[in-house]
Amino acid sequence: MEFGDRGTRVLVSGGEYTGGLAAVRALRAAGYEPWVADPVDGTYGALSRAAAGSVRVTDPRADPLSFAGELAKAASRLGAGVVLPGTEPALLALGEHRGLFPAEVAVGAPPPELTIAATDKQSLAARASAAGFAVPPTHLVTLDDLRAGRVAPRYPVVVKPVRSELWDGDVLQRFEVVQARDEAALTAALTGLPDQAGLVQPYVVGPIRTVNGVAWRGEVVAAVHKLADRTWPLDCGVVCSARTVPVEPEVDRAARALMADLGWSGLFNLQMISAGGAHHVIDLNPRIYHSLALAVAAGANLPAIWTSLLLGHRPTFAGYRTGVRFRSEEDAMALWGTLLDGHAGAALRGLVPHRHTTHAVVSLRDPAPTLNILRRAVRVARRRGGPRG
Known part of the structure; x- marks a missing residue:
């Protein structure tokens, strides 16, 4: 696959996450010169040999x-031609303040109203249903509703924030999806959310399937389908073991209809659970995502395709390889959790190595980011081994 303007400097945020590291590696492999902009030093992306350098910026949250403003100054100083936001807060910030950048810099952030629409979990249910997906029954529930007996959910349920990133006082904060097995757990989950309100859905059991790709003005330019083997945490976690699978035409058509409805431009990660003969949409991440390295290893260099589109080129997408596997470092925890849940056979099968497996961080060709894992392990060990308060 040929990409336009090879050698262009690309400034990428989100290098503190594994998806950002995958983006930096992918851009270098495609012939671009990636620079990392993060709010802390020594991130995965900054440590990677694929990065030409790094700059320190304020946390967009x-x-x-x-x-x-700092990213715009860095882009001008470095002569960057493209700026890629790696997180939802970065998408919102750059969409709102696009005017701070020189006109010749391509910024991969749509207007903030498009990002808000794409990250609104309540409207996602209606949009996904209209596109042809099944959707778990979704209700906005407040703590007052629960205490007053106005809702009587059948447990277990899933509790979601209305968006993953919400203002909590003066700071944008990330809130995770959790499972609640009883009223006490649901009360605790709602209490921890802004306005003590969240979206409640039945807990659907089944394999997780995702469609990952790049859209441009609502048109899906490239898409990769994957099937998850495990997540961590086990109940409502991120995919930590997965493999690419053939395109399922019905799912692909619905995903394209959803992106067209949103008018989205950029990366996306659409998640669904297959159960009862239907594909139930559970989330949409319109950004660089955790298992991005899998798509790249399968031959779909999504960050490079996105960059090329921003530079005014339309690369030809020739598809991807199926049977390519992904494993993140959290998979060790997932296998341990599977064993503790009484599924020894599944845990042992998960230990079997497979050819054509790419990892979220560990790489023989790019070993330095692994230092981040070791540093975190040392910090955790020190905290647990230190004096108790």
Whole structure:
């Protein structure tokens, strides 16, 4: 696959996450020159040999305007031709403050209203249903509703924030999806959310399937289908073991209809659970995502395709290889959890190595990011081994 303007400097945020590391590696492999912009030093992306360098910027969750302004100055100083936001806060900040960048810099952030629409979990249910997907029954529930007896969910349920990133005081904060097995757990989950309100859905059991790709003005330019083997945490976690699978035409058509409805431009990760003969949409991440390395290893260099589109080129997408596997470092925890749940056979099968497996962080060709894992392990060990308060 040929990409336009090879050698262009690309400034990427989100290098503190494994998806950001995958983006940096993918851009270098495609012939671009990636630079990393993060709010802390020594991130996965900054440590990678694929990165040409790194700059320190304000956390977009704490100060979106300062983040965008510092990124704009860095882009001008480095002569970057493209800026790629790696997180939802970065998408929102750059979409809101696009005017701070020189006109010749392509910024991969749509207007903020498009990002808000794409990350709204309540409207996702209606949009996904209209596109042809099944959707678990979704209700906005407040803590007052629960205490007053106005809702009587059948447990277990899944509790979601209305968006993954929400303002909590003056800071944008990330809130995770959790499972609640009883009223006490649901009360605790709602109490921890802004306005003590969240979306409640039945807990659907089944394999997780995702469609990952790049859209441009609502048109899906490239798409990769994958099937998850495990997540961590086991109940409502991120995919930590997966493999690419053939395109399922019905799912692909519905995913394209959803992206067209949103008018989205950029990366996306659409998640669904297959149960009862239907594919139930559970989430949409319109950004760089955790298992991005799998698509790249399968021959679909999504970050490079996105960059090329921003530069005004339309690369030809020739498909991807099926049977390619992905494993993140959290999979060790998932296998341990599977064993503790009484599924020894599944845990042992998960230990069997497979050819053509790519990892989220560990790489013989790029070993430095692994230092981040070791540093985190040392910090955890020190905290657990230190004096108790």
